[in-house]
Amino acid sequence: MTERGSITIRPGGPADAPTVLRLFDSAIAWLVERGRPEQWGVDPVSTDTRHIARADAYAHGGGLHLAEIDGTVVGALVVGDATEHVPPATEPELYVNLLVTDRAYAGRGVGARLLAHAAELARERGLGLLRVDCFRSADRALVRFYEGCGFTATQPFTVIRPGRPPWPGQVLARRLD
Template sequence: MIIEPARLTDLPCLLRFRSDAAKWLAALGTDQWSTPFPADHIAASVQAGEVFLIRASEGAEPAATVTLDHKTDPELWDLWTPEERAEPALYVHKLTVDRRYAGRDLGGRILDWAGDRAARQGARWLRLDAWTTNTRLHKYYVQQGFEHLRTTTDPDEVSGWIAQRPARRVQHGFDDRTFAHRSSGQ
């Protein structure tokens, strides 16, 4: 499998990933991602080189996507302690696997790639947040080696379950094209 930077021309695919995931999650009984994410926010992340696509082979339709950056969601800033915010970390956002690739541990491999990338960039932690009421997702992340730190009690914050695991170099098995080809946003 290949992992590469997303381009602005991939925006319709990225939006489809989000809407398809919302439909699947709704069938599971959660309203996670039921509100459409603004396309301009995704486009800005693409232009910043923070969005990645995973393909089974050269030219194949994307199998998954992930956003990886150096910042937590602004609404969750206060959930991280000042000491935690001072530590170097990369944050996983919008990890989505096409249902055709479900059950193959693709999400786990993407998290391993993200942790490897974080370690190579000198980060101590790989961090993420999850929908507060999605306990199935919480269990998945704990099984992937994340330690739950805390959950917000703010009823208006829907994605306030935060966790981290040490960043470490690992074999993830991807043909990693993310360092060789910096996204130009095209």
């Protein structure tokens, strides 16, 4: 039995794709309200076929894990292989492909708990490196969040997107051994 209000983590599956889209839509609305549309844009992803397909791939890919509080999904984590826009690792790793939380639960440690779960998964697989990338804003707010969770900023990068502004990113790494 879990304590009321505690965070539990469960594996995700095919039925959870709409939940991932809901979390994205909520996070985008929160970012836009705070004048930070550069990270994920301004439009809900739940109506975009490209994002719907990505959420479906996450849900079917075996790397989706969901955080719940009192039975409500409040965060999603996807782990797997690094994406093509980041420099490759020099050793075997586990890569955080997605971390998104419900901002209605801000301050409850949902993101940090999901990252701790990712570290547990990496250790279970005998891996000593966990990496993630994130939006690198001028104030480095998200980079600082990951640094607060034990990651160290490594390589900055920029994704060039046709017809849209470049997306500045930051790779972060956490040693697990």
